[in-house]
Amino acid sequence: xxxxxxxxxxxLLGKESVNVLDNISLIIEQGEFVAIMxxxxxxxxxxxxxxxxxxxxxxxxxxxxxENVSHYSDNELARVRNQSIGFVFQQFHLxxxxxxxxxxxxPMIYAGVSKSERQTxxxxxxxxxxxxxxxxxxxxxxxxxxxxxxxIARAIVNKxxxxxxxxPTGALDSKTSIxxxxxxxxxxxxxxxxxxxxTHESEVAAYANRTIYVRDGMIQLLPxxxxxxSE
Amino acid sequence: MSFMxxxxxxxxxxxxxxxxxxxxxxxxxxxxxxxxxxxxxGQGGEAMLKTQITGPGNTVELFYQPSDEEIRSNxxxxxxxxxxxxxIRALDQIQEIKSIVASSTQMSxxxxxxxxxxxSSTGINQAYLKLNEMNVEKGRSFSTSDFxxxxxxxxxxxxxxxxxxxxxxxxxxxxxxxxxxxxxxGVLEKxxxxxxxxxxxxxxxxxxWRTIYGSSDYTQVTLQADSxxxxxxxxxxxxxxLNNMHNTEDSYxxxxxxxxxxxxxxITRIMTLIIGSIAGISLFVGxxxxxxxxxxxxxxxxxxxxxxxxxxxxxxxxxxxxxxxxMTLTLIGGIxxxxxGWGSASIVSFFAGWPSLISWQVVLGGVxxxxxxxxxxxxxxANKASKLDPIESLRYE
Numbered sequence: 001x002x003x004x005x006x007x008x009x010x011x012l013l014g015k016e017s018v019n020v021l022d023n024i025s026l027i028i029e030q031g032e033f034v035a036i037m038x039x040x041x042x043x044x045x046x047x048x049x050x051x052x053x054x055x056x057x058x059x060x061x062x063x064x065x066x067e068n069v070s071h072y073s074d075n076e077l078a079r080v081r082n083q084s085i086g087f088v089f090q091q092f093h094l095x096x097x098x099x100x101x102x103x104x105x106x107p108m109i110y111a112g113v114s115k116s117e118r119q120t121x122x123x124x125x126x127x128x129x130x131x132x133x134x135x136x137x138x139x140x141x142x143x144x145x146x147x148x149x150x151x152i153a154r155a156i157v158n159k160x161x162x163x164x165x166x167x168p169t170g171a172l173d174s175k176t177s178i179x180x181x182x183x184x185x186x187x188x189x190x191x192x193x194x195x196x197x198x199t200h201e202s203e204v205a206a207y208a209n210r211t212i213y214v215r216d217g218m219i220q221l222l223p224x225x226x227x228x229x230s231e
Numbered sequence: 232m233s234f235m236x237x238x239x240x241x242x243x244x245x246x247x248x249x250x251x252x253x254x255x256x257x258x259x260x261x262x263x264x265x266x267x268x269x270x271x272x273g274q275g276g277e278a279m280l281k282t283q284i285t286g287p288g289n290t291v292e293l294f295y296q297p298s299d300e301e302i303r304s305n306x307x308x309x310x311x312x313x314x315x316x317x318x319i320r321a322l323d324q325i326q327e328i329k330s331i332v333a334s335s336t337q338m339s340x341x342x343x344x345x346x347x348x349x350x351s352s353t354g355i356n357q358a359y360l361k362l363n364e365m366n367v368e369k370g371r372s373f374s375t376s377d378f379x380x381x382x383x384x385x386x387x388x389x390x391x392x393x394x395x396x397x398x399x400x401x402x403x404x405x406x407x408x409x410x411x412x413x414x415x416x417g418v419l420e421k422x423x424x425x426x427x428x429x430x431x432x433x434x435x436x437x438x439x440w441r442t443i444y445g446s447s448d449y450t451q452v453t454l455q456a457d458s459x460x461x462x463x464x465x466x467x468x469x470x471x472x473l474n475n476m477h478n479t480e481d482s483y484x485x486x487x488x489x490x491x492x493x494x495x496x497x498i499t500r501i502m503t504l505i506i507g508s509i510a511g512i513s514l515f516v517g518x519x520x521x522x523x524x525x526x527x528x529x530x531x532x533x534x535x536x537x538x539x540x541x542x543x544x545x546x547x548x549x550x551x552x553x554x555x556x557x558m559t560l561t562l563i564g565g566i567x568x569x570x571x572g573w574g575s576a577s578i579v580s581f582f583a584g585w586p587s588l589i590s591w592q593v594v595l596g597g598v599x600x601x602x603x604x605x606x607x608x609x610x611x612x613a614n615k616a617s618k619l620d621p622i623e624s625l626r627y628e
Contacts, residue, residue, distance in 0.1 A: 054541060054621050075545045082543020093538045093625065097247050109236060110543040154542070 001194060002028040002051060002162070007060035009046055009217075020046045021057070022217035028196065030161065033188045035205035036198045038214035045166065047214060048198045052085050052164045053077045065161065082110050086155025086193075090167035092147040094139040100126060100150045101135040107158045125153040129183060145176035152183055156193070163187065165197045169204055181207045234555070241556040244528075245563075252560060255524045258517025259564030259604065260571055263597050265510035267572025267589070268579070273503030274588040275580055277496050290332070290362060291466045292486045293452045293473070301482065312448030313483075314473075319449065321472055327465035330358040332453040333437070337444055341433060342407040343395045350391065350431040352408060354440020362455060365434070370402035370417030373436055377416075381438030385413045388432040389421045408433065411443045454485075514600075517564070518608040525557045525612035536616050537624025550617035557609025558602050565601025569594055 009021040020043045028034055028051075038044040049055040050062065053069060056077075062070045069080055086107075087093075094103045104122040113121070126135055129149040139147055148168060155163050165184065169177035185207055188195045197204060205211050213220040245252040295313035302308055312335055322331055332355075339352040357378045365372060367386065377384055385406070392401050401415045413435065422429055441447050454469055456462035466485035473483035529536070536549055544552075573589050580587035 049622050052541075054625075075547070078540065078543050078545040081541060087541050089625070093534070093541075095535055095538060097243060106539070107542040110539075110545075110548060158543075 001030040001032075001065060002026070003061075003063040004050070005061040005063070007050060007057045007062060009043075009050065009055065010058045020217050021050065023060075024217070024219055026212065026219060028194060030194055031188070031192045032210060033185070033195045033208045034197070035208035035211045036196065036214060037200060037202075037205055037211055039200070042214045043217040044198050044214040046217075048164055048166055048196070051162075051196060052087060053080045078110075082107060083158060084160050084162060086152075086158070086160040086163045088148070088151050088155050088163060088165040088168045090170040092139070092144075092151050092171070094147055094150055094154075096139050099136050099138055100131060100142065100153075103139070103150055104154045104157050107154060111158055121157055122153070125157040126150070128156070129153045143176075144172050145179055148172065148176075148180050149183065152180070152187075156187065156191075160193070162194045162196065165195065167199055168197060169199070169201065174203075177201075177204070237552055237555040238559060240552065241559040244532075244556060245560060248528075251524060255520050255560060256564035256567065258520040259514070259561050259601055260517075260568040262510065262514025262517040263565045263568025263601055264571035264575065265513055266507055267569055267593060267597055268576045269503060269507045269510050270593050271572065271576035271587045271589050272579055272583075273499060273506070274590070274593075275576075275586045277499040277503075278588060279585040280492070280495050280499065289458065289462050290453050290455045291462055293454065293466075293469060293483060294486050295483055297482050298480060301479065312446065312450045314449040314452050316447050318473055318476060319452070321476060322452070322454070322469055325465055325468050325472065327456050327461040327468065328454050329457055330361070330455045332356065332358045332362045332455065333449040333451065334359055335437070335440060335446065335448065335450045337446075337450075339408055339433075339444070341391075341395065341431075343401075343404065346395050348391070348395050348431055350433050352433045352435065352440065352444075354435050354437040354444075356437050358455070362453065366420045367417035368420045369400060370415070372417055373434075378436045378438065381436060381442060383411065383413050383439055384416045384436070385439075386417045386419055386434040387415055388419050388429060390429045390431050391433065392418050394431060406433075408435075409443050413439075413443075514604065518561070518604045521557055521561055521605065522608040522611055525553065525560075525609055526615065528556075529553065529612045529616040532616075533619060533624045533627040536619050537621050537627065540619075540621035541625060546617040549619075550613045553613035553616045554606055554609045557612065558605030561601045561605030561608075562598070565597055565604075568601070569597045572597075 004024055004026040007021055007024045007026075008019060010017050010019050012018075022043075024047065036044050036047060046055065050057060053064070053072070054077075056072075057070055060070065061068060064080065064084065067080075069077065072080065081087075094100075095106070098106070101119070101122050104125055105118045108118045108121060123132070123135065126132060129152050131146060131149055131153065134142060134146060134150075139150070142150065152163075163184070168184070169180055172180060181204060184195050184197065187193045195208075197208060199205055293314070297308050314333065319331055319333055322328060334353050334355045336351050336353045338349060341348050341350050341352075357373075357375065360373060365386065368389070372386065373384070376382070385408075387401060392398060395401070395406070396404070401418060403415065405412045405414050407413070413433075419432075419434075435443070454462070454465050456465045470483050470485050473479075474481065477483070539549060539552075576587040576589065
């Protein structure tokens, strides 16, 4: 499904080159629920951008569903993001001038779906996250949890194989966080969608079947006992 | 992503910043409006000048330009009327000529009771009436029997009514011209054209004029034909004929009004071009305004661009979105500018008294040109938007 082989990402800071990702190899199977944890500056965001095809590796190979996307052009990566990946962000990233329904329609516009089908599928996605009665609201008229559920509806509307969530509960209270994480669990268990959550909260990571720790651009293999102690 | 969808999206983002959009459009509105005004008034003025000069059309004036030799042998040659009665009869034989308009003008003093005035007295033939619009505001015009019988009747210009009759109706009154009595049968309307001006004028049937002044020669001869092609031939034949009859080389010539009109048309077109270019500069400044505001808009919406890219928008789609947005801005501005230009040109021509010409070419040109401005000045901002890095853009606050 997702296969990273010796991925390195190097940034030039002035004259100095910094390895943000340092020789990372990782396999995530279809249908997994994975949490990526690590302190800030560890490279976990870069790793997520890499998996999400927003960023290209400096060296190494990234194979997604059998396609080697490491050297894809910007346009090809845009298509992969559109078709195969659903993003959920900490700050929701909804377009403020569009209604919930129009926000959910957005990825389908870029996929070239017809107007009538777009509407049907957007309504269906919003119903799935329990927001049938809030479809015409602008994001400002929605609570944080509702916004995040609109974002989830938007992420799943093109039926992607992977959902990438970057600190999805970071701006939510703990009760709403549980609702959102339950939503992810449901999608993962019922639809078989691969869910990858970047977080620094162990409560969130607890929903995952597997947790990957990143530190200094490398994946750390922690002893099970430490992992257990942190839960 | 369809054009319509881009258009709707563009409209909604323009609506989100109403004041800003309107102010930006204002530059385009004024620019397009100014160009339309200049072109409309220029074309209207040109059309009006042309009709004023060529008259009802298909006429050519014969004129006499004596050679140096002739002037030396006869110093008084300019005081003599160049066209004789037999000239007119000979011209009448040329088949391309439909009618010959002949007249003779002489300064003369006119007396009514104790008042006197110096006027230009013109004897005209019947064809003159048809070619020159001589609308009477009081009384009647000449009839055929006035011409044939050489009746002692006359038409006077409006100014004469003011000068000689203190504004009272002169119809039916008898004036004295060269001590001969003439009954006034009508007063001519005030001239309205730009080039016409009102002067003291009396018109008499040529027969009458001849007996009063004792001259049967004409000072002015104009030929009329059915088409401009026939007119060309008629003019050449007439000039050749008259030069033969008078044994002159090239003294009788034709004055083609259409050539003069074409010359004047060229002058007005150059004027329109010059003033239009100045108006074009304001359009250019308006375009820079659009570019400026689009750059601001791209910066403000960096995060939106990042989100769209994360959701699968290609760089091309982002570029198109912003291009269409700036094009929509200038297109709406352009359409409003056309209305502004049309309205202003109509008002100006209403008070100036000449037609304003808004042709569909000008309207179409205005629409297309404003769209082109949108694309040209939108290119830089749209390109900037499409080159943004999605990761950086998503982080942008």
